[in-house]
Structure formats: structure tokens, C-alpha cells
Amino acid sequence: MRTVLDVCCGTGLMAAALTTLGYRVAGVDASSSMLARARARLGSDALLIRETLPDLSIDGVFDAAVATFDGLNYLRPTQLRSTLAVLARRLRPGGWFVFDLHTDTMMAFAAANPVVAGEAGGHRYTIGSVVDVCARTCDTRIEVTRTGDGDTFTELHHQYFFTDGHVQGALVDAGFRVVAVTDEYTYEPVGASSLRATWITRTSREDAGDLRRR
Numbered sequence: 289m290r291t292v293l294d295v296c297c298g299t300g301l302m303a304a305a306l307t308t309l310g311y312r313v314a315g316v317d318a319s320s321s322m323l324a325r326a327r328a329r330l331g332s333d334a335l336l337i338r339e340t341l342p343d344l345s346i347d348g349v350f351d352a353a354v355a356t357f358d359g360l361n362y363l364r365p366t367q368l369r370s371t372l373a374v375l376a377r378r379l380r381p382g383g384w385f386v387f388d389l390h391t392d393t394m395m396a397f398a399a400a401n402p403v404v405a406g407e408a409g410g411h412r413y414t415i416g417s418v419v420d421v422c423a424r425t426c427d428t429r430i431e432v433t434r435t436g437d438g439d440t441f442t443e444l445h446h447q448y449f450f451t452d453g454h455v456q457g458a459l460v461d462a463g464f465r466v467v468a469v470t471d472e473y474t475y476e477p478v479g480a481s482s483l484r485a486t487w488i489t490r491t492s493r494e495d496a497g498d499l500r501r502r
Contacts, residue, residue: 293350293378295371295387296359297336300326306354316346342370349380355387358484361447365454372462376491385464385489388472394483395419395449398426410435424449455487464489 297315316339399419428445
């Protein structure tokens with residue numbers, strides 16, 4: 289059975305989908321509350337560990353790793369580089385790593401639309417963003433109100449927009465090669481209108497072996 293490491297697994301949505309397809313999945317996340325919801329979804333036997341990147345103490349070598357739903361956007365540039373190096377040591381030679389990141393188009397959209405509001409699924413929401421284009425950061429405040437009873441919750445997010453050059457350099461240094469960069473989990477190549485890029489990468493056999501011997 290193929291093994292997958294779900295990095296920033298959150299509530300376990302991706303892990304559940306991969307398990308249904310027959311993969312053996314281990315999940316790591318920094319949030320205890322997220323992991324509790326993931327365990328409720330995946331069952332008590334699921335391997336779920338609280339880890340804060342770039343720390344990754346989970347044992348074993350995996351066939352593939354995924355980091356989806358904006359998980360890596362919360363890392364600082366130095367943390368992203370360290371995380372990629374650590375992940376390379378957790379993958380078999382030739383193993384796959386698939387992850388998504390915001391694009392410059394997403395940064396421009398957030399800067400041009402500092403407040404986005406609407407209603408969906410019985411909830412009213414307001415998303416306020418403060419973008420620092422020079423620092424390539426975004427501070428976001430999300431407020432959601434349930435229309436039925438007025439219950440409200442708020443989330444605060446601090447994310448980074450990485451340049452393609454930084455990502456590519458960090459991948460190469462970690463021992464990955466880029467197979468493709470697509471438009472948000474499609475087969476279409478990333479383009480000028482893409483808000484999210486999906487990076488499909490693979491460890492080189494020589495580099496991966498060297499990394500694991502360190």
C-alpha cells in the first residue's frame with residue numbers, strides 16, 4: 289500500500305479522500321483543534337501528530353507528501369526553505385510532493401479588494417485584507433455570522449506570497465525537481481489569471497539519497 293504524508297492536514301478532508309482511494313495516510317498539523325476534527329472524521333486508528341513546521345519528527349519514509357488548502361502560505365520564506373529540506377528526507381527516492389501556493393495574481397487581487405463581503409450557505413461573511421506588496425505579506429480578518437441565530441466567529445490569518453524564484457530555488461536546494469506547475473489542481477498550466485498554483489515535484493534519486501544520509 290502506498291503511503292502519503294499529509295502536511296498541514298487540517299480537519300482531514302484530503303486525508304479522508306486519499307484513504308478512500310486506498311492510500312495509507314499520516315497527517316501532521318500545528319492545531320490541536322484541527323487534529324481533533326480530523327480524528328473524528330478519520331477514526332481513532334488514524335496516525336495524526338501535532339507538529340509545527342519546519343519541525344517534522346514523524347517516523348518513516350513516505351511515497352508521497354501533500355500540502356493543500358493554503359497550508360504552506362503561512363510559513364515565512366526561511367521556514368518554507370527549511371520545511372522543503374525536511375520533507376525531502378521523509379520521502380523515498382523518486383517520491384512525489386504536491387502543494388499549492390498563492391500567486392502574484394492573488395496578491396494583486398487581495399490588494400485591490402481590501403474588503404470582500406457576501407452570503408453563502410446561510411452565513412454572512414466579511415473578509416478584510418491588508419496587503420504589504422513590498423514585504424509580500426497579507427493580514428486577513430474573516431468574520432462569519434450565521435444568519436439563523438446571529439452566532440459569529442472571527443479568524444485572523446498572516447500569510448506570505450512567495451516568488452516563483454524563491455520556491456524553485458528552495459526546491460532545488462532540498463533535492464526536488466519541478467514536474468509541473470498547474471492552475472489550482474487542474475491539468476491546465478498556471479497562467480496570468482491563476483490565483484493559486486499547484487506545484488507538482490519529485491525528489492531526484494541521487495539528491496534524496498544524499499539528504500537521507502545527513
